[in-house]
Amino acid sequence: MSATPPVAGRRWRRPPLFIQSRLWRWVIYSGVLVYLVLAVGSLEVDWQRVYAGLERAQRFIGGFLVPDFVTRSDQIWRGMVESLTMTVCATVVGIAISVPIGIGAARNIAPWPVRVVCRAIIAVSRAFQEIVIAILFVAMFGFGPFAGFVTLSFTTIGFLSKLLADDIEEIDESQAEATRATGAGWWQIVNYGVQPQVMPRLIGLSLYRLDINFRESAVIGIVGAGGIGATLNTAMERYDYDTAGAILLLIILLVMAAEYGSSHIRKWIQ
Amino acid sequence: MPVTQTPSGPVWTRRTTTEQWASWAGWLAVAVLFVISWQVMNTNTIWSFVDDAPRQAGDLLSRSWPPRWSYVGNLWLPLWDTLNMATLGTLIGTILAVPTAFFAARNTTPSVAILRPVALFVIVASRSINSLIWALLLVAILGPGILAGIIAIALRSIGFIGKLLYEAIEEIDESQVEAIRATGAGGWQVLDYGIVPQVLPAFAGITVFRWDINIRESTILGLVGAGGIGLQLQSSLNVLAWSQVTVIFALILVTVIVSEWVSGKVRTAII
Amino acid sequence: MLRIDALDKRYKTGDHALKGVSFTVERGQVVGLIGPSGAGKSTLIRCINRLVESSRGKVLLNDVEITGMSGSGLRRMRRRIGMIFQEYALVERLTVMENVLSGRLGYVPFWRSFLRRYPQADVDKAFALLDRVGLTDHVDKRADALSGGQRQRVGIARALEQDPELLLVDEPTASLDPKTSRQIMRLICEVCRERQLPAIINIHDVSLAQMFVDRIIGLRAGEVVFDGPPDGLDHAALTEIYGEEDWNQMRAEKEEDARDEEDAAAFEATRRERMEGIA
Missing domain, CATH: 1.20.5 (Single alpha-helices involved in coiled-coils or other helix-helix interfaces)
Structure with missing residues (x-):
């Protein structure tokens, strides 16, 4: 473009946003289109069943708008207590296990054999859905909240250890360096050079996890791991939509409250 | 002091x-x-079952191994359904989440008094309820099948994408928006030139991330009848065919790893 | 010609940013607006194109009153006033050309701007302007790939693409090194003279202002305390405008910027955690 361009008549088109090569753009866009057509085509919808279900939808929305907290209040209460206690226990135990694993998985402070083991534990814990793990633990520990507690503790490890390890790897190395330069041992380095930097984040993550564990506790009951999910499942099986609506509203309210509370605690800590 | x-x-x-x-x-x-919770939680726990757990685990393991690999032939069609559920669900969820996010963001909402609280409630409600619970409801309403699964995934995705997107919108650099407004641009033009380019990378990253999560979630929606590979899991569990369950878990694991890899690639390519 | 008449601005927070400011700017005249931070310089130029609403007083551009317009009238008015910003305020993720063409947003209908199908005349003008500011080779680069000086040139081209009748310039050199600052100031003053454009330039750097502008207005606590030619700005006038301690205040601002950058890294980590956290 060293030659002076003609002043008038030069065309301009916006360069493509994502894929620069014209050929690949066509290939990928048409591939996406073909996939969508196939995917939508393979949908089998029984419209009569859907139509018949509209009446139920109406009843369900009715149940949501006029929830019934009273009729099965003892079951709702028991489910809620199970869920909440499960959440608390699983979060506390989960954190207690996650912290050493998280430290062990951080590249900058753990020797490699420890790191491999810790990363492997994290990978296993992250690979499967809570539900899948709950199925296994229910088979092992029997029905009830204990299986749920074990499930949530186990999945907490995958979440917390990984993010903690990532945080430790991203700390300001010069601070750990300075601690090391004073002749500090490994524990002292962790205590003085690392802990102050990651502590606020660890607390924040723990509060997040408390949130998540409560939400998950509402689900794993569906496969028999106790909690409000079991109550909800029973209500749905009985077509008792008024109670189901009440339970859903309670879950939403509690999640909102937990989120609001934990964001306040986070602000207060940092 | x-x-x-x-x-x-x-x-x-x-x-x-x-x-x-x-x-x-x-x-x-x-x-x-913690102590109180522990006591309350375990009032009904039968400890002999818990003590028995290692033996149960061993028993489970012996029944799951060797896996019945031939069963994998029955799984390809459910796997296809699972992928479709996740992808179409993400697509619909995204389409619904975008306006919700713009209504919820303080700097773009057309009405602070009405629309913003409504949008925020939609987001929180969608986020509080797991896709499995959405599926449970929708299967009761629409009947079993992947349509219920798609809608369940979509409804759950609105909250996730909506929340992260509206936060991204609230964090944009206002000076760029101000500069566009100073050229005499109208409302839609300010949106198109000043706001969208700033949130587009975040938006793409969030969507792909959610798609990845949705693949995981859609593998188990079949447990409540919403189609896909979870349906096979449910029927295998019902007949205690643990050797088939192993195969299903292995396939789920592979799918999840592949989807995570793909989403990671796409995200680095975009940002 | 721009006429400002007893302009007053009081923010909701109670800050009285402008106290009855009046002056006129003739065609082709470049005015440097100086004064300490918080004197109301930014507020003043934003009141002119109504990015900030004034509380009282009038602004007239070529005998048309700007204050009191609304809706499409306001849009048509804004497109006649080009603005150049402190931190460039380019849309970072759009290309150079898109940024320059965004100067036409007040002229074209939404569908054209959305599809990026601008009239050929607009595109020709944009190419010519990019030639003028020396960015011919960067047309399709993204704005965030450019250096500070280049970005500010794009900002200038965007403002001129509007065919403005007035140029408002807010601290054009605040983020540039001394050499680039001079080049940018020279470019702005040159184009203003070429096009007989009146311009108001907010500027911190007094000596730079004296070097290039035709007239200097000193603002202090929302009031005009100096109005005259650059060489009339002697020591007494400077003390009148700045007082003594304000240099420290400017240094504090610089330190704040450095801290912001540190925060950005921490912010990235937090964002990733949030994604996982609400999954």
């Missing part, structure tokens, strides 16, 4: 006495809460 004067000279402590007490009280409260 952490330094106190005593007859034998100044003494340094890390915290003041009050802070120290508050910190201890905090820990004590957590410990008490």
Whole structure:
């Protein structure tokens, strides 16, 4: 473009946003289109069943708008207590296990054999859905909240250890360096050079996890791991939509409250 | 003050006495809460079952191994359904989440008094309820099948994408928006030139991330009848065919790893 | 010609940013607006194109009153006033050309701007302007790939693409090194003279202002305390405008910027955690 361009008549088109090569753009866009057509085509919808279900939808929305907290209040209460206690226990135990694993998985402070083991534990814990793990633990520990507690503790490890390890790897190395330069041992380095930097984040993550564990506790009951999910499942099986609506509203309210509370605690800590 | 004067000279402590007490009280409260929760949670726990768990685990393992690999032939069609559920669900969820996010963001909402609280409630409600619960409801309403699964995934995705997107919108650089407004641009033009380019990378990253999560979630929606590979899981569990369950878990694992890899690639390509 | 008449601005927070400011700017005249931070310089130029609403007083551009317009009238008015910003305020993720063409947003209908199908005349003008500011080779680069000086040139081209009748310039050199600052100031003053454009330039750097502008207005606590030619700005006038301690205040601002950058890294980590956290 060293030659002076003609002043008038030069065309301009916006360069493509994502894929620069014209050929690949066509290939990928048409591939996406073909996939969508196939995917939508393979949908089998029984419209009569859907139509018949509209009446139920109406009843369900009715149940949501006029929830019934009273009729099965003892079951709702028991489910809620199970869920909440499960959440608390699983979060506390989960954190207690996650912290050493998280430290062990951080590249900058753990020797490699420890790191491999810790990363492997994290990978296993992250690979499967809570539900899948709950199925296994229910088979092992029997029905009830204990299986749920074990499930949530186990999945907490995958979440917390990984993010903690990532945080430790991203700390300001010069601070750990300075601690090391004073002749500090490994524990002292962790205590003085690392802990102050990651502590606020660890607390924040723990509060997040408390949130998540409560939400998950509402689900794993569906496969028999106790909690409000079991109550909800029973209500749905009985077509008792008024109670189901009440339970859903309670879950939403509690999640909102937990989120609001934990964001306040986070602000207060940092 | 952490330094106190005593007859034998100044003494340094890390915290003041009050802070120290508050910190201890905090820990004590957590410990008490934990102990009480533990007691309440385990009122109905049958400990002999728990003690029996290692033997049960061994039993489970022996029944799951060797996996019945030939079963994998029955899984390709459910796997296809699972992928479709996740992808179409993400697509619909995204389409619904975008306007919700713009209504919810303080700097783009057309009405602070009405639309913003409504949008925020939609987001929180969608996020509080797991896709499995959405599926449970939708299967009751629409009947079993992947349509219920798609809608369940979509409804759950609105909250996730909506929340992260509206936060991204609230964090944009206002000076760029101001500059576009100063050229005399109209409302839609300000949106198109000033806001969208700034949130587009975040938006793409969030969507791909959600798609990845949705693949995981859609593998188990079949447990409540919403189609896909979870349906096979449910029927295998019902007949205690643990050797088939192993195969299904293995396939789920592979799918999840592949989807995570793909989403990671796409995200680095975009940002 | 721009006429400002007893302009007053009081923010909701109670800050009285402008106290009855009046002056006129003739065609082709470049005015440097100086004064300490918080004197109301930014507020003043934003009141002119109504990015900030004034509380009282009038602004007239070529005998048309700007204050009191609304809706499409306001849009048509804004497109006649080009603005150049402190931190460039380019849309970072759009290309140079898109940024320059965004100067036409007040002229074209939404569908054209959305599809990026601008009239050929607009595109020709944009190419010519990019030639003028020396960015012919960067047309399709993204704005965030450019250096500070280049970005500010794009900002200038965007403002001129509007065919403005007035140029408002807000601290054009605040983020540039001394050499680039001079080049940018020279470019702005040159184009103003070429096009007989009146311009108001907010500027911190007094000596730079004296070097290039035709007239200097000193603002202090929302009031005009100096109005005259650049060489009339002697020591007494400077003390009148700045007082003594304001240099420290400017240094504090610089430190704040450095801290912001540190925060950005921490912010990235937090964002990733949030994604996982609400999954």
